Amino acid sequence: MLSRAVRQQSRAVVGTLETRTSHLGFGSRIGRVSIGSIQSKRYNSKLSDKPEEIFTKLSDSNDPKRNQFFQYTWGSWLTDDKAKKSKRETKFSIEGISTLVQELNLARTESANVDSSGEPLLKAPAELKDGSFALTHNLITKLIGSPNKKSDKLLIKSIASIHEGKHHRIYKVTLSTGKDLVLRIPYKLESDYAISQKIKSEVATLDFLNLKLGLNVPKVVAYSPNKINSLQTPFILMEYIEGDLLMKKWNPLAADSEETEAALKSVIVPISDFQEKVLSINFNKFGSLYFQDDVSGVEQVDLPYDGEENPLLKNRWRIGPSIERPFAKNKNQLSEKQVNEFNGPWHAQTPLALITSVASIELENAKNRLALSKAGSASKVEDEALLEKQIETFEHLKTIGAKLLNSKSKAIINAEELFKPKLFIPDLDPLNVIERDGKQYFIDFEYSTIKPFILTSYPNFVAYHGAKVYNLEEDIPGYAEMDEVEKQQYQFMYYKTRNERMWEVELNNRRHDLIAIASPHIKVLKSPYLQALELKDDKDYLYVEGAIVQLQAMWDAYVANELCHTSETEFPIKYTEEFLDQHQTDLEAYQMETVSSPFAATGGWIPQDMFETLKEQGIIVESENGDHKIETEKVLEEEEGEK
Numbered sequence: 001m002l003s004r005a006v007r008q009q010s011r012a013v014v015g016t017l018e019t020r021t022s023h024l025g026f027g028s029r030i031g032r033v034s035i036g037s038i039q040s041k042r043y044n045s046k047l048s049d050k051p052e053e054i055f056t057k058l059s060d061s062n063d064p065k066r067n068q069f070f071q072y073t074w075g076s077w078l079t080d081d082k083a084k085k086s087k088r089e090t091k092f093s094i095e096g097i098s099t100l101v102q103e104l105n106l107a108r109t110e111s112a113n114v115d116s117s118g119e120p121l122l123k124a125p126a127e128l129k130d131g132s133f134a135l136t137h138n139l140i141t142k143l144i145g146s147p148n149k150k151s152d153k154l155l156i157k158s159i160a161s162i163h164e165g166k167h168h169r170i171y172k173v174t175l176s177t178g179k180d181l182v183l184r185i186p187y188k189l190e191s192d193y194a195i196s197q198k199i200k201s202e203v204a205t206l207d208f209l210n211l212k213l214g215l216n217v218p219k220v221v222a223y224s225p226n227k228i229n230s231l232q233t234p235f236i237l238m239e240y241i242e243g244d245l246l247m248k249k250w251n252p253l254a255a256d257s258e259e260t261e262a263a264l265k266s267v268i269v270p271i272s273d274f275q276e277k278v279l280s281i282n283f284n285k286f287g288s289l290y291f292q293d294d295v296s297g298v299e300q301v302d303l304p305y306d307g308e309e310n311p312l313l314k315n316r317w318r319i320g321p322s323i324e325r326p327f328a329k330n331k332n333q334l335s336e337k338q339v340n341e342f343n344g345p346w347h348a349q350t351p352l353a354l355i356t357s358v359a360s361i362e363l364e365n366a367k368n369r370l371a372l373s374k375a376g377s378a379s380k381v382e383d384e385a386l387l388e389k390q391i392e393t394f395e396h397l398k399t400i401g402a403k404l405l406n407s408k409s410k411a412i413i414n415a416e417e418l419f420k421p422k423l424f425i426p427d428l429d430p431l432n433v434i435e436r437d438g439k440q441y442f443i444d445f446e447y448s449t450i451k452p453f454i455l456t457s458y459p460n461f462v463a464y465h466g467a468k469v470y471n472l473e474e475d476i477p478g479y480a481e482m483d484e485v486e487k488q489q490y491q492f493m494y495y496k497t498r499n500e501r502m503w504e505v506e507l508n509n510r511r512h513d514l515i516a517i518a519s520p521h522i523k524v525l526k527s528p529y530l531q532a533l534e535l536k537d538d539k540d541y542l543y544v545e546g547a548i549v550q551l552q553a554m555w556d557a558y559v560a561n562e563l564c565h566t567s568e569t570e571f572p573i574k575y576t577e578e579f580l581d582q583h584q585t586d587l588e589a590y591q592m593e594t595v596s597s598p599f600a601a602t603g604g605w606i607p608q609d610m611f612e613t614l615k616e617q618g619i620i621v622e623s624e625n626g627d628h629k630i631e632t633e634k635v636l637e638e639e640e641g642e643k
Helices: 004-012 081-087 094-109 192-211 258-278 336-340 353-374 384-401 484-510 512-518 520-533 538-552 555-560 577-596 608-616 632-642
Strands: 019-025 032-040 054-057 075-077 156-164 168-175 180-186 220-224 235-239 288-291 317-320 421-424 433-436 439-442 449-452 605-607 620-622 628-630
Touching: 075 081, 075 608, 094 156, 094 168, 094 220, 180 192, 192 220, 192 235, 192 288, 192 317, 192 336, 258 439, 258 484, 288 449, 336 353, 353 384, 353 520, 384 520, 384 538, 484 512, 512 520, 520 538, 538 555, 538 577, 605 608, 608 620
Parallel strands: none
Antiparallel strands: 019 032, 019 156, 032 054, 075 605, 156 168, 168 180, 180 235, 220 235, 288 317, 421 449, 433 439, 620 628
16 A cells, blocks of 8 residues: 555546646747746646746757757656657747748738638638648637738747647747747657648548537647648647636535536536537548548548538538547557558448447557567567457457447437437547636547447546446445445445436437437447547456456347347357456456556656655655666555554
8 A cells, every 4th residue: 555645646646737837938039049937737828927047049959958848847657758758759940930920921911812801711721831731711810910010020929838738738829919829749659640640630620610510619720740841840730718727617526515516517518518519410421520632532522411501611621531549549550551441431321330440450450569579570578468368359349349239229219310420529528628708618629530429438527437326325225324434435436426417417408319328238338349449558458358248148138129230149259268267367457456556547657746756755766777666665664654
């Protein structure tokens, strides 16, 4: 067991964390850059704290002080820290972004691009001289301001790093007009192809949500899916939205009261409203959204959805390959050709193809890693026995995937509607919602995809996968006589159940035709697929296999009620007793490893302040190879001292 101090600090990892940031300000006439450190939140922070300034010449791109601005500082890892931080370094050309905004100003003022009032017309993304793209209709005074004179250049006044996220870093760019923009640069965690596809699709998705559905999302000013541009890195430059995170209102473990219900609804309702509007469009294929020119000629033929009357929008977007997580995450060793064998798009009449495709790409990835290891060409030391177990699990998922759900089932209420292609935003979360002037703005659309609603999951902030408790007194025998520690455990289960139930009530109020997704049986049937979407560690395959094993006991009943897409009552996977016993043993060992290992849930990542404190206390110690570990004996000594 960890000491009370370490346990409290460990819990902070999954709570609200302060981010380390840097500020970099410069003017074209001064020719020098100031770099310091301030505290901020997300990328809607008020940058009021004045940093300690360190100066470097704007013309000297090799000045080592400038590198501090690009290096990852939010936390450290117990193992492979240097390599993991290197992948999260977001170096870009400071001079290049100055060039970019000047090109944007030129694109904005070209007479062919503006209407009689001087505002840009709606056009397809325009390629700039440096290879990046601009959405010229968003180059409006409200977003970028207007120089005093037509001859004036649009300049960069300052740049500040304001958020180091899981997948990208956020910089705030202040223009000479006084307007602010957000520069988002992805970490090098995925292949160049995956990053390129993600940026193309996310920008098109933002464009669709804004222009077609009129939703409050950041307007994209410019972007580049690769490093062939003046910044020399992939990027998205978009609207900066000032305000407070909706998360400040979210208190999921608050005791029941009228005030609590109102507070919880103040978070759940606006996110439910947003989802309702997103679900209003039925698409013609499964995949992800792109601009028309970003998909193949074959994919350009089909309209993304029917009934578009606006000629400016009819040929603006198309459906291309899916950029859902399994087709990008941890697929660095697969070629573009290999990925494209599995990532769609898929015909609207084959909704379960998504499940078999996810199983297939994970299977291909594991086989590829195993082959490289056996050939002595792997980029890291592989556990070949573990990879062989992964291969077996994903073969099982591929076998059962096409049989899991029956799109024609009469036992599934409104099955036809549930299996239609709909846009799914995987990161609907109060952490990704900014409130300003009574309105909510949604800001994160990575990995968005078009899929059947029945195969989607609840937002993480309300989703609960444990045992459900709807009433503490009625559902838990002897609850009133329990000690406080036991009560707290059941209260946690009750509050999580309550929050998920509130989400389902809001869904039912808005889209009663889709409420069958709340069925416990539907959740069990799609669980193997959802577990495959959430793979983070090599041993997470155990949860996929466990979800398949769970189906075996109910398979006959599911087939008899036509919930499954098969008439065969015999379970598709042939398990031996030895296999099931070994799987249970491996799963229990992995769960114990996760529970007993500090920071296992974060992959060994620790917030930097906490890391430094624990190292000073001797709880984190450095080994000979440069990695770190938790010093168990030191922890035990502290626990004895507390007693």
